[in-house]
Amino acid sequence: MQASHDTHDHAHGDHGDHAHHGRAPGLMGWFTTTNHKDIGTMYLWFSFVMFLVGGAMSLVIRGELFAPGLQYVSPEFYNQMLTLHALIMVFGAIMPAFVGFANWMIPMMVGAPDMAFARMNNWSFWLLPPAAILLTGSLFVPGGAAGTGWTLYPPLSVQMGLGMDMAIFAVHILGMSSIMGSINIITTILNMRAPGMTLMRMPMFCWTWLVTAFLLIASMPILAGAVTMLLTDRHFGTSFFNAAGGGDPVLFQHIFWFFGHPEVYIIALPAFGVVSHVIPAFSRKHLFGYTSMVYAIAAIGLISFFVWAHHMYVTGIPLTGQLYFMYATLLIAVPTGVKVFNWITTMWRGELTFETPMLFALGFLFLFTVGGLTGLVLAITAVDIQLQDTYYVVAHFHYVMVAGALFSAYAGAYFWLPKWTGRMYDEALGKVHFWTSIVFFNVAFFPQHFLGLAGMPRRIPDYATQFTDFNAVSSIGAFGFGFSQLIFLWVVLKNIKGGEAAPVKPWDGATGLEWTLPSPVPYHTFEDPPVITEEHLAAAH
Amino acid sequence: MTKDTSNQFAGLKTVLTVLLAGSLAIFAGVAQAEWKLNLQEPVTDLARRIYDLHTFLTIFVTIIFVGVFGVLGYSLVMHTRKRGHKAADFHDNLTVEILWTLIPAVILVAIAVPATIALVNQRDTSKADMTIKVTGYQWKWGYEYMSGDATGIKFISVLSTPRAQIENKEAKGENYLLEVDRHLVVPVNKKVRILTTATDVIHNWSVPAFAVKTDAVPGFVRDAWFKADKEGTYRGQCSELCGKDHGFMPIVVDVVSEAKYAEWVAAQQKEMAAAADDPNKVFTLDELVKRGEKVYTTNCAGCHQPTGKGVPPAFPALDGSAIVKGPKERHLAIVINGKPGTAMAAFGAQLNDADIASVVAYERNAWSNKLNDVIQPAEVKALRGK
Numbered sequence: 016m017q018a019s020h021d022t023h024d025h026a027h028g029d030h031g032d033h034a035h036h037g038r039a040p041g042l043m044g045w046f047t048t049t050n051h052k053d054i055g056t057m058y059l060w061f062s063f064v065m066f067l068v069g070g071a072m073s074l075v076i077r078g079e080l081f082a083p084g085l086q087y088v089s090p091e092f093y094n095q096m097l098t099l100h101a102l103i104m105v106f107g108a109i110m111p112a113f114v115g116f117a118n119w120m121i122p123m124m125v126g127a128p129d130m131a132f133a134r135m136n137n138w139s140f141w142l143l144p145p146a147a148i149l150l151t152g153s154l155f156v157p158g159g160a161a162g163t164g165w166t167l168y169p170p171l172s173v174q175m176g177l178g179m180d181m182a183i184f185a186v187h188i189l190g191m192s193s194i195m196g197s198i199n200i201i202t203t204i205l206n207m208r209a210p211g212m213t214l215m216r217m218p219m220f221c222w223t224w225l226v227t228a229f230l231l232i233a234s235m236p237i238l239a240g241a242v243t244m245l246l247t248d249r250h251f252g253t254s255f256f257n258a259a260g261g262g263d264p265v266l267f268q269h270i271f272w273f274f275g276h277p278e279v280y281i282i283a284l285p286a287f288g289v290v291s292h293v294i295p296a297f298s299r300k301h302l303f304g305y306t307s308m309v310y311a312i313a314a315i316g317l318i319s320f321f322v323w324a325h326h327m328y329v330t331g332i333p334l335t336g337q338l339y340f341m342y343a344t345l346l347i348a349v350p351t352g353v354k355v356f357n358w359i360t361t362m363w364r365g366e367l368t369f370e371t372p373m374l375f376a377l378g379f380l381f382l383f384t385v386g387g388l389t390g391l392v393l394a395i396t397a398v399d400i401q402l403q404d405t406y407y408v409v410a411h412f413h414y415v416m417v418a419g420a421l422f423s424a425y426a427g428a429y430f431w432l433p434k435w436t437g438r439m440y441d442e443a444l445g446k447v448h449f450w451t452s453i454v455f456f457n458v459a460f461f462p463q464h465f466l467g468l469a470g471m472p473r474r475i476p477d478y479a480t481q482f483t484d485f486n487a488v489s490s491i492g493a494f495g496f497g498f499s500q501l502i503f504l505w506v507v508l509k510n511i512k513g514g515e516a517a518p519v520k521p522w523d524g525a526t527g528l529e530w531t532l533p534s535p536v537p538y539h540t541f542e543d544p545p546v547i548t549e550e551h552l553a554a555a556h
Numbered sequence: 557m558t559k560d561t562s563n564q565f566a567g568l569k570t571v572l573t574v575l576l577a578g579s580l581a582i583f584a585g586v587a588q589a590e591w592k593l594n595l596q597e598p599v600t601d602l603a604r605r606i607y608d609l610h611t612f613l614t615i616f617v618t619i620i621f622v623g624v625f626g627v628l629g630y631s632l633v634m635h636t637r638k639r640g641h642k643a644a645d646f647h648d649n650l651t652v653e654i655l656w657t658l659i660p661a662v663i664l665v666a667i668a669v670p671a672t673i674a675l676v677n678q679r680d681t682s683k684a685d686m687t688i689k690v691t692g693y694q695w696k697w698g699y700e701y702m703s704g705d706a707t708g709i710k711f712i713s714v715l716s717t718p719r720a721q722i723e724n725k726e727a728k729g730e731n732y733l734l735e736v737d738r739h740l741v742v743p744v745n746k747k748v749r750i751l752t753t754a755t756d757v758i759h760n761w762s763v764p765a766f767a768v769k770t771d772a773v774p775g776f777v778r779d780a781w782f783k784a785d786k787e788g789t790y791r792g793q794c795s796e797l798c799g800k801d802h803g804f805m806p807i808v809v810d811v812v813s814e815a816k817y818a819e820w821v822a823a824q825q826k827e828m829a830a831a832a833d834d835p836n837k838v839f840t841l842d843e844l845v846k847r848g849e850k851v852y853t854t855n856c857a858g859c860h861q862p863t864g865k866g867v868p869p870a871f872p873a874l875d876g877s878a879i880v881k882g883p884k885e886r887h888l889a890i891v892i893n894g895k896p897g898t899a900m901a902a903f904g905a906q907l908n909d910a911d912i913a914s915v916v917a918y919e920r921n922a923w924s925n926k927l928n929d930v931i932q933p934a935e936v937k938a939l940r941g942k
């Protein structure tokens with residue numbers, strides 16, 4: 016431990032006691048650890064590995080699509096790749112990444128010694144690897160993985176082989192993990208805040224996770240139900256989704272998207288939270304409109320349950336249904352707009368500097384707004400009918416998901432890395448990582464808008480020759496983007512091995528309890544609740 | 557603080573206006589570029605209305621984007637530590653926050669009005685001049701004319717791009733992957749109602765030039781309509797992932813003049829009469845195998861492969877298969893009724909008795925399955941509905 020503990024260190028009344036509380040040595044220590052920082056680290060590494068796996072699959076897809084004709088993979092394998100790419104990215108990479116941030120940061124932000132249910136925390140992490148093995152392992156069973164797209168629509172999913180069942184069980188396990196994680200986060204936030212840390216003084220990241228955790232608890236069981244019905248249709252002769260037995264295939268889509276739309280915000284809200292910390296820190300200003308931000312988050316969370324069928328405009332839902340879902344979807348643009356305006360006003364008349372976390376936060380803002388605005392176009396049912404199931408939609412949700420979630424996660428990682436490891440990362444490399452990422456991302460995904468407009472359907476392994484040029488450009492961008500992510504791995508490994516020691520507060524504009532702790536943070540923090548002062552709250556408040 | 561902030565916002569208005577004008581100029585420039593950047597040329601009133609709605613929305617969101625990021629851009633340049641700017645201290649302004657909640661809400665209502673009108677129009681399938689039933693199969697489309705002079709005309713439409721082009725062994729043709737053996741033909745300026753359904757999984761019948769995109773859901777019927785006002789050939793693709801060959805089941809529609817349409821209908825009816833098989837005809841093994849090979853290539857080879865080896869376990873081999881080499885009643889029953897829960901379709905609905913008899917005879921005599929079985933259409937007829 017560092018000798019230079021100053022008065023800000025509320026954590027360690029008793030240094031002598033400390034050694035007894037460490038992680039058990041070796042691998043066993045990681046299996047048995049209940050420390051929120053250990054578990055956060057494992058979540059983050061897990062998600063990064065899954066991100067690389069899912070990314071490699073996307074490169075198979077983009078490699079095949081570089082030119083028309085079938086080059087490298089069969090259509091069946093292509094379908095398996097696009098399915099696993101999506102499932103792994105959503106459930107294996109993005110969601111665990113933000114749970115990792117939650118584990119690391121929420122106790123430190125609210126002044127709690129650990130998560131509320133430390134043992135359950137261990138269990139919710141260790142459920143992930145088996146799920147990941149089921150998903151990736153399904154590639155190697157007879158018939159291969161599910162080739163239905165991540166939406167798993169029946170009756171196609173009923174035709175699939177063993178790989179489908181493995182995907183269903185993986186979803187069950189991931190759901191359990193998410194629900195346990197959510198219970199933990201809600202309890203920690205509601206019950207373990209330090210005295211003086213009232214709800215409306217709480218950092219924005221905690222607010223976004225509080226709403227997200229409720230969304231998860233409400234929506235994951237619905238997904239679990241849907242895939243269980245699929246399982247019984249497949250094996251036990253039920254006919255939930257089989258018209259011949261009195262069921263309806265479209266029922267599955269309603270259930271799936273009732274989960275699926277909140278899922279979009281489950282991914283987006285924590286990303287909003289991270290950015291709400293980074294932007295004020297590098298603007299040297301308070302977050303503008305804290306209260307309206309909180310209301311906007313709550314509103315987005317609530318409305319997200321009432322817009323699901325905007326994914327189903329072409330399934331033949333009645334006109335009144337289409338109208339309702341169009342209006343509801345437009346409505347959700349209002350609180351989302353409020354958030355963007357708040358971030359921009361936060362920077363307005365600030366004292367801006369552009370370190371890597373800030374660059375990624377700006378990248379997030381830029382790309383997320385593009386995705387949000389194309390979302391507005393897609394919300395209009397009549398227009399959506401031209402664009403549904405085309406590459407326009409693919410471009411749209413990658414702008415929202417990759418930009419929204421991934422860029423924000425990078426902003427957070429660079430922001431808090433000095434706190435985690437106690438060393439500064441290589442700023443120049445970080446900047447290279449940012450610039451290559453944002454340039455290649457746009458090269459990869461912006462042309463897909465044009466492909467979609469011209470009528471190229473999504474989820475096809477081969478295409479008409481008129482789509483050739485933009486596909487080639489998109490593939491080049493995708494490979495560039497993919498390999499740029501290895502720079503981040505390099506930055507982190509370099510940072511772990513060595514580097515300039517980080518001060519307690521490496522970012523002069525940052526505020527919040529976590530910046531009162533030494534760098535690296537001790538294994539145990541806030542065993543005695545800290546005293547909350549206005550200064551601690553400023554950043555995300 | 558209030559005075560301070562209002563000043564800021566006033567100064568920004570100028571920046572905003574300039575940027576809006578700039579964005580429009582850029583938009584106009586991009587629209588003239590060579591690569592296809594926009595929706596396909598619409599040929600129905602509705603598709604034109606949607607085209608315009610999309611153009612309006614795109615310009616509108618571009619303006620918002622440029623406006624918002626113009627403000628941000630100004631800040632990113634001017635309000636930096638490098639320039640020695642000192643951070644102001646404000647973090648709330650109720651008026652501004654109410655304004656930027658209300659103004660977007662009002663704008664959205666304004667967008668919702670034309671969007672609603674277009675949508676109501678799109679769903680109005682009443683007073684159609686003719687109706688065509690479209691059935692999605694893995695992986696081809698079936699068309700059946702349900703009303704008018706063409707009533708009773710029905711056929712299957714399959715991708716006609718040669719395998720060699722797909723496998724890059726031959727140069728790709730002009731309409732690579734967007735060509736089929738039999739086009740759907742409709743008269744110009746007639747309101748055509750499309751009924752969609754499917755037999756196996758969900759497909760989607762989509763022709764962008766008509767602004768039609770409707771799921772074909774097994775066991776249910778959906779509808780859509782179009783009234784094309786320009787003769788020509790229009791192409792679309794299946795737009796719902798439906799398995800292996802989802803990318804290989806295009807849609808081609810010929811919109812022709814009234815006179816040409818009447819000609820086409822007459823020709824089709826003549827052809828159907830000529831092609832109708834005498835139900836009591838007795839085939840020789842050679843005739844069956846020859847005809848069966850053709851049927852096999854169009855309907856079966858996609859999954860079970862031309863070699864009969866299939867792609868196990870999803871698509872089992874027929875060469876040496878227990879079912880193929882077993883009793884012919886069982887073999888016929890699977891071809892007629894399909895196998896629920898798998899991609900094996902019920903071909904009884906797609907093929908006539910002679911086609912089923914010949915394809916089964918072909919399978920029982922091709923590759924290493926030298927059973928010397930002869931199957932007559934009458935046997936198929938007897939098994940139907942059992």
Ligand SMILES: [Cu+2]
Pocket residue numbers: 275276279322323325326
């Ligand atoms: Cu949605």
Ligand SMILES: [Cu+2]
Pocket residue numbers: 758759760794795796797798799801802803805
């Ligand atoms: Cu399809």
